[in-house]
Amino acid sequence: TIGAVIPTMENAIFARGLQAFQEELRTLGYQLLVASSSYRQEVEEEQIRSLVARGADGIMLIGHDRAPQVTEFLHQRGLPVLVTWAYDPTQTGISVGFDNRRAMRALAEKTLDLGHREVAVITAPLAHNDRARARVEGIRDAIAARGLSVNGLRVIETDYGITTGGEAFAALMRSHPRPTVVMCGNDVLAVGAVKRARALGLSVPENVSITGFDDIDIASVVDPALTTVHVPHRAMGSAAARCLIRMIEEYKGVESQELDANVMWRESLSVPPE
Numbered sequence: 001t002i003g004a005v006i007p008t009m010e011n012a013i014f015a016r017g018l019q020a021f022q023e024e025l026r027t028l029g030y031q032l033l034v035a036s037s038s039y040r041q042e043v044e045e046e047q048i049r050s051l052v053a054r055g056a057d058g059i060m061l062i063g064h065d066r067a068p069q070v071t072e073f074l075h076q077r078g079l080p081v082l083v084t085w086a087y088d089p090t091q092t093g094i095s096v097g098f099d100n101r102r103a104m105r106a107l108a109e110k111t112l113d114l115g116h117r118e119v120a121v122i123t124a125p126l127a128h129n130d131r132a133r134a135r136v137e138g139i140r141d142a143i144a145a146r147g148l149s150v151n152g153l154r155v156i157e158t159d160y161g162i163t164t165g166g167e168a169f170a171a172l173m174r175s176h177p178r179p180t181v182v183m184c185g186n187d188v189l190a191v192g193a194v195k196r197a198r199a200l201g202l203s204v205p206e207n208v209s210i211t212g213f214d215d216i217d218i219a220s221v222v223d224p225a226l227t228t229v230h231v232p233h234r235a236m237g238s239a240a241a242r243c244l245i246r247m248i249e250e251y252k253g254v255e256s257q258e259l260d261a262n263v264m265w266r267e268s269l270s271v272p273p274e
Contacts, residue, residue: 001031002244003051004060005044007129009036011160013186013214013231014062017084020237021060028245030057041128045070052077058244060084064091065130080247084240085231086131087258094247094254096240098261100131103229104138104183107211107263111181112146114271116209119143120154120179122168122189135185135213154179158189165192166199173200173208180208180272187212187219190226194268205270215264224267232259 002025006014022032033051037044045067051059052073058080074081083095111119121139124132140150156171158164165188172179184190190212197204204210204224212219212228219226236259247254 001033001054001056002058002060002241003033003035003048003054003056005035005037005047005051006062007037007039008160009034012188012216012218014085016216016233017231017237017240020234021084021241022237024238024241025245028241030241030245039125039128041067041070045073049073052079058082058248060240060244062086063130064088064093064095065128065133080244082240082244082247084236086134087256088130088134089256094243094256096243096257096259097236098231098259100134100261101138101141103261103263104135104213105141106138107213107227107229108139108142108183109145110263110265111183111209111211111269112142112148114209114269116181116272117148118152118177118179118181118272120156120172120175120182121185122156122158122165122172122182122193123185124160124189125157132185139183160186160188162188162192162195165189166196167192169193169196169210170200173197173202178208181211181269182208183211185213187214187216187226187228190228190268191218191222194222194224194226204268207273209269209272211269219264220266226264227266227269228264230262230264232261235259 035047087097156168158168212226215230
């Protein structure tokens with residue numbers, strides 16, 4: 001049995017990767033138990049301890065950011081633990097994922113190449129979420145590399161959702177100077193921003209550009225389609241399952257695996273308005 005703790009069951013971002021993870025486990029003869037932490041460290045700790053008590057052979061976790069006592073608990077148990085949705089060579093442990101910071105930096109560089117200088121960000125809450133923080137840092141990296149000031153970068157943190165993304169977008173449109181591009185930490189927030197832009201009588205990307213991250217299905221069907229970062233959800237889920245089972249059955253010779261997360265160029269990003 002394999003245990004997995006994900007931040008939330010409601011988030012479509014995790015669905016495809018988790019499905020591939022479960023399918024690959026099944027072919028390898030393992031069952032999956034899934035728990036949700038609701039983005040709360042104390043709940044994640046409770047769920048991890050419960051999965052260990054139920055005899056899980058290994059644990060899959062999302063991201064590197066968790067309470068020290070949880071890391072120590074898992075280390076003491078000697079249980080194989082794999083991190084997914086993140087790849088960070090500065091972190092200890094084994095992971096199968098992508099470099100959130102570098103992926104978002106690549107998107108930010110393309111955005112700056114178009115001439116955007118008034119950049120704003122809508123992100124999930126940054127506390128206890130290394131992936132969200134890395135994406136914001138990637139934007140800051142791109143801005144600083146151009147010799148521009150990162151102090152002017154406006155960042156709004158909000159809960160995951162179309163409505164919350166729209167509310168954050170509306171707040172940014174009331175600021176001065178108004179951003180010419182709003183970069184969102186995931187596609188759902190970005191869709192909320194696109195929807196609210198239309199309600200405010202703003203044309204995307206003629207009046208304001210909007211970008212996302214993840215490339216879930218909604219990114220390509222919203223109008224205009226989102227420029228975003230494509231996360232290889234299914235490939236990551238399958239590779240994570242194979243890696244964790246090797247950690248369980250072979251004990252050694254297992255290394256972290258980095259997957260590519262590439263910019264998907266679509267209609268929602270263009271040059272800034274004159």
